[in-house]
Amino acid sequence: MTDSAYAWFEREQRERGIDMTQVKARLNALKIETPSWGYADQGTRFQTFKKAGAARTVQEKLEDAAMVHRLTGACPNVAIHIPWDHTEDYGKLAADAKSLGIGIGAVNPNLFQEHDYMLGSVTHHEPEVRRRAVEHLLDCVDIARATGSDALSLWFADGTNYPGQGDIRQRKAWMEESLREMYRALDPGMRMLIEYKFFEPAFYHTDLADWGMAYNLALKLGPQAEVLVDTGHHPQGTNIEHIVAYLLDEGRLGGFHFNARKYADDDLIVGSANPYELFLIFSQIVLAENDSANPLVQRTAGRIAYMIDQSHNIEAKVPAMIRSVMNVQTQYAKALLINWNALAEAQQAGDVLEAEAAVRDAFEQNVTPLLHAVREEAGLPADPMRAFKTSGYAERIVSARSSAVNAR
Amino acid sequence: MTDSAYAWFEREQRERGIDMTQVKARLNALKIETPSWGYADQGTRFQTFKKAGAARTVQEKLEDAAMVHRLTGACPNVAIHIPWDHTEDYGKLAADAKSLGIGIGAVNPNLFQEHDYMLGSVTHHEPEVRRRAVEHLLDCVDIARATGSDALSLWFADGTNYPGQGDIRQRKAWMEESLREMYRALDPGMRMLIEYKFFEPAFYHTDLADWGMAYNLALKLGPQAEVLVDTGHHPQGTNIEHIVAYLLDEGRLGGFHFNARKYADDDLIVGSANPYELFLIFSQIVLAENDSANPLVQRTAGRIAYMIDQSHNIEAKVPAMIRSVMNVQTQYAKALLINWNALAEAQQAGDVLEAEAAVRDAFEQNVTPLLHAVREEAGLPADPMRAFKTSGYAERIVSARSSAVNAR
């Protein structure tokens, strides 16, 4: 059935002017990093509901991440969070991951849980606290080196809750100074991905509040610094794909933290709240990937770090991650089905309705047969969710992880 | 100095046409309920920073609340949260409070922390869970009776995170059915205050999402049910004072949960983010208090339950509460300084600029001398914040509460 469904699909796309060989190759090349912390219990400020089977140790998180990769073939790396995933021997951690068929992805420093950091970390008014924070950043560079990771993913909760609480420009200077020291410690092949956030947990001002602040900082630091776009970190009404296009154009789009939200930074499953938005983000990426006339843009698009960063407060964690990966594949697949010639023609003619239709028409395609075919050709289960259900994995981890080991 | 500052102030207000005797009497009558949970540690989803001296037991919370009342004279009641403040003998709890010079205010059921309630409480799809939730509501009516409280303050986290997760209309029916049972258990003098919230911790839909849903439910239940307005529970751009005026007009404004926010439900100190908004809310209340032609509106305004509900994540708790009370007094005082005749005249003349000026002019008055005078006449410290600092209370609780007793 899948075969014929795909055959039908391919015929339709050929009629729409789409080269399916290229589409399938690019779908195959899409890799999405899953976060170790997405396999552990998380919650809202009101409650963290404990889930049977949730990973409690870094080893269990690796196992879950490996399971997601086994079923999807798309998630060869797992991001780690320090100190949540702290271990005495990071070389061993990398080896453990490797033995499970995966690798260590971005290293995420954590500078928001120690009591010292209550009023800031790299922007704290006390030099001792800033020093401690910078040392943690430097440690994370070492951890990246030890685990073979080439990316440091930086999110700072730093900010203030009230007018007057901090000296905004002074904190800006401290942020720059701190990151400059970290930047100097990077190995040549390493990338520093700078994340920004509109609000929370700082409620009055956040030191890195928007893409402009992250971008300007990256500009000052140097070419290994890039901007990380978390899809949930924008004010309502923001055109995220515009920001994505802008950063691609400047050669500074480092990667994504994918998730979805209706109002604030809800950290829901990517693609579940507004799938069209995710599709439009990928439309800009596909267009940049195609832009052979602009090597900077094309190269930038080609090395985007796609990462998931969600909070599965009420969902079963492993299948929530599989669903997330599938949602990303779905919208990337749809973006690959845009007929760019038709679009450019309509734009050139100033035909607003046709141009809009050229984009939306791709979105309205049902790409399920395509994704099934691509997976099966790669020796993967056509439907990873169904494969997970029948795998017995969920039952196994529930029974295996029944003790009270605590982990985040 | 204060005396002459007030003398000067009074002269200025007399020239503005304000009757200061009435203003002072009304300021004296303003009572604000503080929440027991505001004296304990709270946090964001990222971290709850432990504060030295934070209350760990219900007894310690009562002591802090009593201290706030001692310094402000404005906070005779403390709201309790069940089961956070659970105790075996609620009569004794009331007696303990009384011996400290305060009383028990609104009883707040908690239906969002048990694992059973992960997908809902009174709107859960399993009848057993709904039953359990309703029993808790009925218990809280008993607790109100036992503590001499006349108000039940109801906030439900109930809602869903994803389209399809729940049957919205079915959940609406369950909400109504559950509250109807609770309503029937109320004693004649008790009030059920129904709170609504735009989002969080349910991120797709909240069963009671806005004032309209809370109001319609109150209408159905009967005259003892009223709407509770939490100032942080609205979408951006909402005109809260309009909702307040509307509910006053319908005789269904039960009370407030005061706090402030810049973006979401940040639960910052009331009056700290946008003091003018708080002033405009009080303007509608003062106007309603004055409305002798409409007894329903006047009576409704006269019995509003003013309650604080905040999350002091980074602030010292007792002074944060004192500051909150003072901020509320400040804006109520300013609203009392509106020259209503001048305002009505400008409105009647269609003079937009004069009407706006009549309101804003009151806001621009510095009411510090007035508040100092009112407090001193009542035998209270002119500046409760300063009085707290010199009281030694902060130091006492830090040393007394050094053990690891856990409390929320």
Place this chain on the structure above:
Amino acid sequence: MTDSAYAWFEREQRERGIDMTQVKARLNALKIETPSWGYADQGTRFQTFKKAGAARTVQEKLEDAAMVHRLTGACPNVAIHIPWDHTEDYGKLAADAKSLGIGIGAVNPNLFQEHDYMLGSVTHHEPEVRRRAVEHLLDCVDIARATGSDALSLWFADGTNYPGQGDIRQRKAWMEESLREMYRALDPGMRMLIEYKFFEPAFYHTDLADWGMAYNLALKLGPQAEVLVDTGHHPQGTNIEHIVAYLLDEGRLGGFHFNARKYADDDLIVGSANPYELFLIFSQIVLAENDSANPLVQRTAGRIAYMIDQSHNIEAKVPAMIRSVMNVQTQYAKALLINWNALAEAQQAGDVLEAEAAVRDAFEQNVTPLLHAVREEAGLPADPMRAFKTSGYAERIVSARSSAVNAR
């Protein structure tokens, strides 16, 4: 090709458990009213760009509306706006419409363009202005009677720009009083559809600001008063489908003004900004249509007035309207493809991921073959946009409407 595409589609849906006969019947029954003003020039506050061929007279608007109905078969009625569509003989207007194959839909009073209404119409502080406004409303009831329309669609720009500008509760009373007089003038079969709006053109407070205010007013007026939901009239982050479900449940959902927006009330083509939101709205409607256990809900769902209300500032008007109709059909079709049994089962099991998947899976279907088939079976062009392009209509109206007749 279409035939076989549909055959394939039908087979897939059968496997998904969908009864296509019923789906097609319901798609056929969907009727969408287009607005006369959508065929004339409109703009932003910055500029109204004049379009060649835009309708300049009510007769030209009727012709355009008739063309849209001819091509879609789904738009038998056209809404009118008074005085924009004022005519001396409304019986003749209805006859003209009939001769073109369409009828007159909702009558929309206009109370926002006269200088008298600058500070309000039915809520103006001067009784003469209120009287004039009410007379206009009564005239519109007469016009509805004369044109055979059974619906009055009421949107009020009434509100204020500044705190203090108006007496909010007094204006509320005037609103109620004015509409009560209009309500009494309604014929038994007529419906009064009350629209609300979050902001604009009143920027501080709008007298009917949200669904709760419109609903409460409808409750007071009586059963012929219902709420009209304009999809663009909500604050950011609002769950519109929740409001729709709520009003359906209370039997007070009168109809829709469809359009789309990214930030404010942008009045873009419906379904173009966030198609999933439109789908989710229709999901609630389909569920209500299915609710044979609740006759009130089912009847309410069955008589919803679907109306388009957009501002085609830069688009060619007739094709923009056709596209809008097609977008509505697309999302209604997708909502009809939800497997409700699978959804209910997942909800009952508390399986968040499966429940969400049951909804989204329907959205991911490509309904183009279905819509083509339904249209062709009804003797309509499979693709109304293409049919319009080849019809020569655009060219005809450009040349016919070259004189400078002014119309809105």
Place this chain on the structure above:
Amino acid sequence: MTDSAYAWFEREQRERGIDMTQVKARLNALKIETPSWGYADQGTRFQTFKKAGAARTVQEKLEDAAMVHRLTGACPNVAIHIPWDHTEDYGKLAADAKSLGIGIGAVNPNLFQEHDYMLGSVTHHEPEVRRRAVEHLLDCVDIARATGSDALSLWFADGTNYPGQGDIRQRKAWMEESLREMYRALDPGMRMLIEYKFFEPAFYHTDLADWGMAYNLALKLGPQAEVLVDTGHHPQGTNIEHIVAYLLDEGRLGGFHFNARKYADDDLIVGSANPYELFLIFSQIVLAENDSANPLVQRTAGRIAYMIDQSHNIEAKVPAMIRSVMNVQTQYAKALLINWNALAEAQQAGDVLEAEAAVRDAFEQNVTPLLHAVREEAGLPADPMRAFKTSGYAERIVSARSSAVNAR
């Protein structure tokens, strides 16, 4: 009475540690540019209500601007909008202004009203349209030269309404190319102030959507290019004072377009919706003015172009402008009353409550006596609003401007 009110005020401020001599000097130095278009009729997309006495010609606008300056002493320049204020002889325009006691401020090109610009101006897909737009920009440089203006204030409506309508990155390149050509035409002393806007009238994407895009463009163009902050051009929840501090720190804050809003870009009277926000903006400016350790920041703060840009849809225009100027003065005055030493001390101690109080305490001062004193010492009316009322000016322009001359 004023004298003694001020004497009292001064005593209080001295006790608060404020140097009133400096405060008064800085208040005197504050100059605010009013916009020629603010004296003419403006409206919403629903209606532009014609006001008796509204300016109809550039000469009448100059007269009104001169009247505002006469009464406030704070508005020596008037911004012009081309072609709204087009004239054959710009030297004569400057001379006319001078003879009225004022000068020509920023020159504002208008690229959003011609039919050609419907789909863009400097970013239009047709080279002819871009050329025409650039020529207009170059003309405006000439006009600046001819009128003695040293500032070009650039706002572009350019953007798109729908996904796909335009090629975002291509438009970005065209924007840069166009402005580069204009930049090269600037005289050495001229400043190019680049404005950004979150949305409207482009509803999907705006080519210069936020401060980051305007700033990055300014960086590329050179030191004469700076960012213009319009207070209404941000998404809800934005911390505008943070952006102001950021741009000051980078030496690129060129100026402001002041206005107020509750939801979108409502263009209400500055300081009327959220006065605390305006105060906090000025707090950052005052802090930067004080920053003698950082000459770049201090110089940048010292040459900010303060400009009003509002739409007085329902207000009498001249007094609306006077009120706006007074509101700006009020909040600047309050910001000057912050005790910066106390603030720095609290920040250094990590005392959140004291730091917040240090800022808010200044806001709570009633600065009316101060402003009266400063004005009287400068030979100006203490209350410009009252002076306007008794001046007879309003009556004069109503009778003088009764003919139907059209102007914007």
